[in-house]
Amino acid sequence: MAFLDWVLHPTELWAGFWYVMRHAPPDEKTNKLQVSGEMKRCYDFLEMTSRSFAAVIQELNPKLRDGICLFYLVLRGLDTIEDDMTIPGAKKRHLLESFHEIIYQKGWTFKESGPDEKDAILLVEFEVVIAEFLRLPTEYQEVIADITRRMGAGMAKYTRSRVVTMDDYDEYCHYVAGLVGHGLSRLFAVSGLEDKSVGENLELANSMGLFLQKTNITRDINEDVLDGRCFWPKAVWSKYAENEEEIISKRNRDNGLCALNEMCVNALSYIPHVMDYLSQIKEPSVFRFCAIPQVMAIATIVLCFNNANVLDDNVKIRKGEALKLISQATTMDNVKRVFYWYLVALEKKNHPGSHMYEEVRKITDKAKKDIASTLKGGAPVDFTFEYLLIGLFLVTAFFFFYSYSQSTQQQQL
Incomplete structure (x- = not known):
């Protein structure tokens, strides 16, 4: 079935080829980034927890790359605690509400995740993330800690509340995702790579x-x-x-x-x-x-x-x-x-x-x-290049097999 998908979508096959050519294996990527020690381990965690985000984060401008990697890992740690249904409610709420303080505690780890938590290893070695977080510029730390505080409070609220109304739905999504947009936009602006207005127009970032x-x-x-x-x-x-x-x-x-x-x-x-x-x-x-x-x-x-x-x-x-x-x-x-x-x-x-x-x-x-x-x-023309490629492939295949058939018949004669 996968092979048929590639055949029916040849432009996707081409895109896959170039993706493989442009992207090195995880170990080669981190070596190319010229990171070592604990930060290299952080990029290992990034690869473990999200291959898709890992690729785009590692291609970021160096002014942002480490900061956003650590921002992602801090929030992934927070999210792993929220998702773990084996942690008692009161303990989970305490962890969520205090996580913005935990990220300043050198050596903190958490080894009580449930057996089915696929990202548990991140919390087991979380002292590595904390050590690198504390090496970030202060203005980066402040953005990450503020978003972690607000997100943790929202997650804690919804361990006891349910998503009932559309307002609840918007609020929950704001806590777990809209705030990520806020934090990223503020980091873009703090880095100097984007205009400060990007970090101020947070309604768009929330959306x-x-x-x-x-x-x-x-x-x-x-x-x-x-x-x-x-x-x-x-x-x-x-x-x-x-x-x-x-x-x-x-x-x-x-x-x-x-x-x-x-x-x-x-x-x-x-x-x-x-x-x-x-x-x-x-x-x-x-x-x-x-x-x-x-x-x-x-x-x-x-x-x-x-x-x-x-x-x-x-x-x-x-x-x-x-x-x-x-x-x-x-x-x-x-x-x-x-x-x-x-x-x-x-x-x-x-x-x-x-x-x-x-x-x-x-x-x-x-x-x-x-x-x-x-x-x-103006508007794109209603034309699918893939259909032309598929048609060309079928015509070529037809003539190939027709020629092969004719040649075989002549040899038999």
């Missing part, structure tokens, strides 16, 4: 985080419900199901799809802010760092829309598709083209009479119009 988080929450419904939790707001799912388990039940499939489409529409509403935020980023490595997760998110949310497989499994975009998106997220014009084409794909999935049809149509019409009006050369 960047919410688009990613809401896409992930929408996609992960099956896994989350089976794990005994649900981050879809009750205000949405209660219209279509009696309880969370019924959302993914095959007996309730039509209603489950209605709930899914409503969640997709909520995530799609952030597209204008995403475009505005990316338009203000000037430094190339920072732009790629910001743009890559966003193009992945638009591809994922379009894949999820009206897709019953989301209710049965954790769906993901093809690996080749992801590598192609990485190769395209280099300029604002390229990103606009990517969003435009996925909006076209969304239109094709949005059938008249289906639930949320009008809402999706309004979002796609406006977003396409806005993108086309600012894109050099």
